[in-house]
Amino acid sequence: MIKLPYPLSTLSRLMVNSELCVNCLALASRASICEDCYNDLPWIGDACYQCGLPLPYEADHCGECLSAPPSFSHSEIPLLYTYPANRMLHRYKYHRRLAYGRALLQPLLAVLRTHLSVFPGHRPDLLIPCPMHRSRERQRGFNHADDLAERLSVELTIPWSNRALRRIRATEAQVGLDRRRRTKNLRSAFEVCSALPARIALVDDVMTTGATARALSSLLLEHGAEDVQIWAIARTPSQTGTLASTLNEVIDF
Numbered sequence: 001m002i003k004l005p006y007p008l009s010t011l012s013r014l015m016v017n018s019e020l021c022v023n024c025l026a027l028a029s030r031a032s033i034c035e036d037c038y039n040d041l042p043w044i045g046d047a048c049y050q051c052g053l054p055l056p057y058e059a060d061h062c063g064e065c066l067s068a069p070p071s072f073s074h075s076e077i078p079l080l081y082t083y084p085a086n087r088m089l090h091r092y093k094y095h096r097r098l099a100y101g102r103a104l105l106q107p108l109l110a111v112l113r114t115h116l117s118v119f120p121g122h123r124p125d126l127l128i129p130c131p132m133h134r135s136r137e138r139q140r141g142f143n144h145a146d147d148l149a150e151r152l153s154v155e156l157t158i159p160w161s162n163r164a165l166r167r168i169r170a171t172e173a174q175v176g177l178d179r180r181r182r183t184k185n186l187r188s189a190f191e192v193c194s195a196l197p198a199r200i201a202l203v204d205d206v207m208t209t210g211a212t213a214r215a216l217s218s219l220l221l222e223h224g225a226e227d228v229q230i231w232a233i234a235r236t237p238s239q240t241g242t243l244a245s246t247l248n249e250v251i252d253f
């Protein structure tokens with residue numbers, strides 16, 4: 001006799017219009033993730049209002065933002081870049097498993113909806129995905145930041161564009177450069193290609209040191225934007241997260 005993994009009543013529900021959780025294959029309560037797996041995601045508790053850095057105590061800003069404030073005004077980043085969020089992101093980004101992207105978008109949408117209902121004035125006029133160099137996009141065949149920005153645009157009814165900002169060259173190695181030279185190096189890798197509205201949200205998957213976010217935000221402000229915020233799915237636990245993220249990119253989960 002064939003053994004079914006679900007009772008028949010569950011199977012018939014699945015066949016109608018239900019989705020399974022990408023992590024445990026239970027029925028998904030929201031797009032591609034079940035309630036338990038959603039609650040078990042590595043949610044960030046206390047964090048810096050400006051850069052989203054997780055803090056071990058309740059405070060508005062981290063030491064870094066107090067001593068050298070970034071040009072962006074605010075970050076919305078719901079998750080820590082740790083298991084299982086890092087594994088899910090890897091499958092989405094490098095293996096084009098779009099259901100993982102849908103699942104990871106849910107925590108970001110939840111914090112954004114709360115933030116925008118409390119502060120309706122923070123609603124951006126335009127979402128801009130952090131640009132990937134075209135050679136890298138061709139190599140990978142998928143631009144996850146575009147995909148995230150487009151999905152957020154549909155859910156929140158805010159326009160998005162991947163034509164406002166362009167990466168004109170791959171970024172050189174940042175190791176050994178001080179903050180000022182790192183920002184300069186990064187800034188010259190991008191160009192603004194169209195007129196910008198006042199309020200912009202930059203969209204990406206992971207924020208590590210925040211160096212790219214700082215560079216892009218300064219560039220957008222120089223070209224007419226008045227306020228830039230950062231929207232991302234996950235944040236490395238410390239600002240020296242580059243090594244961890246590089247290692248995670250190398251490991252095939």
Ligand SMILES: [Zn+2]
Binds near residue numbers: 021023024034036
């Ligand atoms: Zn689950």
Ligand SMILES: [Zn+2]
Binds near residue numbers: 048065
């Ligand atoms: Zn900060």
